[in-house]
Amino acid sequence: MKESSVKKIAVLTSGGDSPGMNAALRAVVRTASYYNIECFGVREGYNGLIHDDFIKMGPRSVKNIINEGGTILKSARSKEFMTKAGRKKAYENCVKHEIDALVCIGGDGTFTGAKIFNEEFGIKVIGVPGTIDNDIFGTDNTIGYDTALNTAMEAIDKIRDTATSHNRVFFVEVMGRDAGFIALNSGIAAGALDILIPEKKDSLKDLFATFDRAEKAGKSSSIVVVAEGEQLGNIYELSKATQEKFPDYDIRVAVLGHIQRGGSPSCADRVLASRLGYGAVIGLMKGKSNVMAGMQSNKLIFTPFETAIVKHNEINQDLLKISEILAI
Structure with a gap:
C-alpha cells in the first residue's frame, strides 16, 4: 500500500460499552503502528476530546486486552459535545495534537457526533460499530452482539x-x-x-x-x-x-x-473487532471519511454515516416464523 497522507490519528470509544471494543482498539493501534501512523487514545469518548485527555499509544499499550470486556479508554455520553462550543474545543485540541483523523468506536449516537464534527471542522472521521443491539445498517453484525x-x-x-x-x-x-x-x-x-x-x-x-x-x-x-x-x-x-x-x-x-x-468477548466478536479496527485504519489511508467500516457477506465495506444512522438492520421474517413453529 502506498504511503498514507494520514500521519497521526486518535481513537476513542463512545456511548454504551460493548464486549470487543478493546479488541477493536487494539487492532486500530497496532495497524496504525504497522503503517507508521502515530496513534493517540482519547479517554472517555468525546469528553476526552473536549478536555484534552489524550494518551500516546503503541503496540504495547494494548497488550493483553483482546480478551477483556468494556473499554480501557472508558466511555461516556458527552452532552457538551452536543454543543457547537464543545465541538470547537474538541477541534482545537485535535489541532494542538496535529491529529489528521479520528476513529470513533460506538453506535449511532457516536456516529452522529462524528458526522457533525466532520461537517463543521473538516477533520476526517471513520466509525467502527460497537453496540450489542445489532441495529446499525451497513454491517451484518456489530461488535458485542x-x-x-x-x-x-x-x-x-x-x-x-x-x-x-x-x-x-x-x-x-x-x-x-x-x-x-x-x-x-x-x-x-x-x-x-x-x-x-x-x-x-x-x-x-x-x-x-x-x-x-x-x-x-x-x-x-x-x-x-x-x-x-x-x-x-x-x-x-x-x-x-x-x-x-x-x-x-x-x-x-x-x-x-x-x-x-459485560464479560469477555466471544471468538466471533474478537475476530470481527480485529477486522473492523484494521479496516478503519485502511479506510483512512485510502482517503475515506464520514463512513463506517462494516462486514457484509464476510467482506469489508464502508457505509456513509448518514445511511448507517438513518437505516436499520431488518429483523429476519423467517426467524419470526421459525420461533412460532418451534415454540410448542
Missing part, C-alpha cells in the same frame, strides 16, 4: 432449569430498546414459548392464545423472552396481565439488564 447473545442465552438456560423444576412461567427481559435482535435470537436458541419484540405488533390476545396452546400441548413450564423496548408494555405489566388471565400460573420475572453488556 454475539457475546451479548450468548450471555442472554446462557442466562435463559439457567432460568429454564428453575422453571422446569417448579412448573413456573418466567418472563425474561433482555436488552433491545429499539431492536429485537437479542430477544429473537436468544429466544429461539433457548426454546422460548413466545418472543416479544418492538418490530412485531404483539397483542395480549396473541400472548394468551400461545399460553392456551402450550397448555393443550402439555407444557408445564414456559419462558417468554421480552425485549426491553417491547411496545405492548413493560415486563411487569405483561406478567401482571398474564397472572390475572391465568390465576393458577406461578409467574416470575427476570430482568437480565447490564449483565449482557
